[in-house]
Amino acid sequence: MPNVNTITTTSANLPDGSVVTYRDSDPSHIREGNFRAILDSSPLTFQVTDVGGNVFGVDLTTGGLFVGESLYIGPPPVTPLRLIYYKHMVTELDGGSRPLCLYFVVGWQTTVDGKNEKLGLKVHPAESRWEITSDI
Amino acid sequence: MAATYSGFESYAATGADATKFNLLSTDTASGTDETTNTAAAPIAIPAASYSFSYERWVRAHFTSSFTTISTIRFWRAAGTLTGTIKIKALTKTPNPYTFITPITTTSTYAGSSGQEGTTTNDLAYSASTTAPGGALTCLMNTSSTGTPGTTNCSDYVVMQLVVPSGSASGTIGSHTFRFGWNEV
Numbered sequence: 001m002p003n004v005n006t007i008t009t010t011s012a013n014l015p016d017g018s019v020v021t022y023r024d025s026d027p028s029h030i031r032e033g034n035f036r037a038i039l040d041s042s043p044l045t046f047q048v049t050d051v052g053g054n055v056f057g058v059d060l061t062t063g064g065l066f067v068g069e070s071l072y073i074g075p076p077p078v079t080p081l082r083l084i085y086y087k088h089m090v091t092e093l094d095g096g097s098r099p100l101c102l103y104f105v106v107g108w109q110t111t112v113d114g115k116n117e118k119l120g121l122k123v124h125p126a127e128s129r130w131e132i133t134s135d136i
Numbered sequence: 137m138a139a140t141y142s143g144f145e146s147y148a149a150t151g152a153d154a155t156k157f158n159l160l161s162t163d164t165a166s167g168t169d170e171t172t173n174t175a176a177a178p179i180a181i182p183a184a185s186y187s188f189s190y191e192r193w194v195r196a197h198f199t200s201s202f203t204t205i206s207t208i209r210f211w212r213a214a215g216t217l218t219g220t221i222k223i224k225a226l227t228k229t230p231n232p233y234t235f236i237t238p239i240t241t242t243s244t245y246a247g248s249s250g251q252e253g254t255t256t257n258d259l260a261y262s263a264s265t266t267a268p269g270g271a272l273t274c275l276m277n278t279s280s281t282g283t284p285g286t287t288n289c290s291d292y293v294v295m296q297l298v299v300p301s302g303s304a305s306g307t308i309g310s311h312t313f314r315f316g317w318n319e320v
Contacts, residue, residue: 024138028200028203031201032203035203036203085320086206086318086320087318087320088317088318088319089139089141089317089318090266090314090315090317091141091143091314091315092143092213092312092313092314092315093194093313093314093315099139099141100265101138102265102266102316
């Protein structure tokens with residue numbers, strides 16, 4: 001079973017040139033404070049590092065998605081891009097098993113012709129694979 | 137760190153919590169004991185119509201380190217129901233975080249009332265770790281009160297086993313229920 005702590009480090013480049021970084025092992029008030037700072041500052045880029053040291057990120061100015069040094073360009077943004085980031089967890093009701101991180105998502109959402117469009121990286125730690133998908 | 141999950145069942149008139157989830161256990165006397173075993177208090181197969189288990193009021197509780205929990209889903213992931221025995225379930229509404237003493241008659245909160253013989257409100261099943269389309273959706277209550285925690289509980293999910301007349305006697309075996317959620 002993959003480690004429940006799938007993400008080790010999170011960071012973002014903000015418009016004022018500052019970089020906000022926090023570790024998954026940081027106390028919750030630090031993580032929450034930094035994450036709120038990222039969300040409230042319209043980050044330019046956002047990236048996470050998994051337990052294997054792999055970096056997954058999104059460039060919120062271009063719609064580009066990057067895995068390590070590889071860059072995947074999405075459709076050009078029409079409206080400002082909104083960050084989408086979460087881990088999807090599952091467990092049995094009685095808590096007999098540790099929560100399993102099925103996948104985590106780093107991506108963006110925008111509006112095109114009044115419709116929401118999404119694109120992102122969906123990373124499946126247990127299967128050591130990732131995909132680019134609008135199903136995020 | 138990540139969120140620490142605990143699954144709780146609330147029971148009795150007070151909403152005290154336990155971690156037992158035996159749908160076959162009943163308490164036809166007062167609804168004050170969630171631990172009555174099936175040998176002592178089996179659900180009687182009715183001569184006509186339906187019999188019902190004690191309502192099971194369950195919820196997820198999150199502690200430790202996390203920023204947000206959202207998109208909580210609940211479904212049945214393993215186990216076999218024979219004949220037309222059903223497990224009905226709904227997210228409790230209104231006031232989804234307010235506990236009400238469970239009953240052993242047809243349940244509005246579990247969705248069995250009026251739907252005993254239909255598939256409506258049957259708890260969605262998928263053996264996958266991915267929630268099926270019909271999985272129940274819960275909200276995260278950050279201001280809920282009462283045991284086990286004062287905050288960070290999901291809405292209550294209310295479940296009930298529905299046993300129709302003509303059912304074969306015996307147990308239904310073990311079932312697995314899962315919660316899934318998005319976490320930051």
